[in-house]
Amino acid sequence: MDVFLGFDGGGTKTECIALDSEGRVAGKGQAGASNPLRVGYDAACAALQLAAAGALSLAKASSNDVLGVCAGLAGAGRSNVSVQMCARLARIWTRASIQVITDAEVALETAVGQRPGVVLIAGTGSIAIGRNANGDIARVGGYGVWIGDPGSAHDIGRSAVAAYCRALDLSGPATMLGEMIMSAVQCGTWDEVIEKIAAGPSKIFTRLVPVVMQAVEEGDGPALDIVNRAALELAGLALAVIGRLDMKDAEFRVARAGGMFDRSYLLDSRVDDLITRVAPKAKVNLLREPPALGAARIALRLARIAGAANGTSA
Numbered sequence: 001m002d003v004f005l006g007f008d009g010g011g012t013k014t015e016c017i018a019l020d021s022e023g024r025v026a027g028k029g030q031a032g033a034s035n036p037l038r039v040g041y042d043a044a045c046a047a048l049q050l051a052a053a054g055a056l057s058l059a060k061a062s063s064n065d066v067l068g069v070c071a072g073l074a075g076a077g078r079s080n081v082s083v084q085m086c087a088r089l090a091r092i093w094t095r096a097s098i099q100v101i102t103d104a105e106v107a108l109e110t111a112v113g114q115r116p117g118v119v120l121i122a123g124t125g126s127i128a129i130g131r132n133a134n135g136d137i138a139r140v141g142g143y144g145v146w147i148g149d150p151g152s153a154h155d156i157g158r159s160a161v162a163a164y165c166r167a168l169d170l171s172g173p174a175t176m177l178g179e180m181i182m183s184a185v186q187c188g189t190w191d192e193v194i195e196k197i198a199a200g201p202s203k204i205f206t207r208l209v210p211v212v213m214q215a216v217e218e219g220d221g222p223a224l225d226i227v228n229r230a231a232l233e234l235a236g237l238a239l240a241v242i243g244r245l246d247m248k249d250a251e252f253r254v255a256r257a258g259g260m261f262d263r264s265y266l267l268d269s270r271v272d273d274l275i276t277r278v279a280p281k282a283k284v285n286l287l288r289e290p291p292a293l294g295a296a297r298i299a300l301r302l303a304r305i306a307g308a309a310n311g312t313s314a
Helices: 041-059 079-092 103-112 153-168 177-184 190-199 201-217 221-244 265-278 291-310
Strands: 003-009 013-019 025-032 066-073 097-101 117-122 126-131 137-141 253-257 283-286
Touching: 003 041, 003 103, 003 291, 013 041, 013 291, 025 041, 025 291, 041 066, 041 079, 066 079, 066 103, 066 291, 079 097, 097 291, 103 117, 103 126, 103 253, 103 291, 117 221, 126 221, 137 221, 153 177, 153 190, 153 201, 153 221, 177 190, 177 201, 190 201, 201 221, 221 265, 253 265, 265 283
Parallel strands: 003 066, 066 097, 117 253, 253 283
Antiparallel strands: 003 013, 013 025, 117 126, 126 137
16 A cells, blocks of 8 residues: 655644555554754654554555655745755655655645645644745745744743743732642742743643733733733734735735634634735635645655656656
8 A cells, every 4th residue: 555644843843744655544543743943853853754654554554554744844944944854754654655744834834725825823833834826935934933933922921931930029900820820730839830830841832822811811911911912923923924915905815823822712703803904805714624634635746756756656
């Protein structure tokens, strides 16, 4: 059985989908983070192999059956990262055509195929990517949590901690976030929270998104400010792509993807409204198909091209 693997890997988890030669889903698998810039190349490859093992098991196939691999990874927008990951994956799946691109690119493939459109991703990080009718591609964001990633889970969690610190210092409004954060990270004092953040900030910040959303529901002003700012910044990523591609008067899809979406009506509706104010013909909605599916379709397409060039079939 010929198998084609697609991966969607980020700073929190990795998903794999295996397609058969007819493009049907044959198996799915999941593993931990595979952003090589955050977890390292060895750990990223291990996560990809683990996710693939689950998908291949369900497909009743082996690594030797894999003829195409497309890994959409956060952090792979840097050419040195994609080159290194390609070389490593080629040693794992020796018969396969290998491609390593960004997680945003595979999400765009899933959302619109080869048609014009935009994908806005907000998970551990944030990024937007789009393609216009001429085939031009633009990407905005994706620089990592230490530089950017506005509106991401990391950014919202960090903002929640900062809001409570300002309240403690009496330099900002009172907020219920402090007690909620301590409960969420199982700390008895705020000093313990700060120590945990110092030891591993991303691990703590990304766990605080539900806390912020709950505080919004309970009418907390600083939490509401955090979500409104996140919506403005996320919409800004998509609008920057739309502007660069001169698409504001065109009809196209804007797909929201990633763990930040479909958990808060306020955030989703605010993002949608901000985008359609500038691009009124855009259809903004949630990407419900897994981005790993788009990656698997790219893997199948890549293998077919390689097979045609070699006089074989995939």
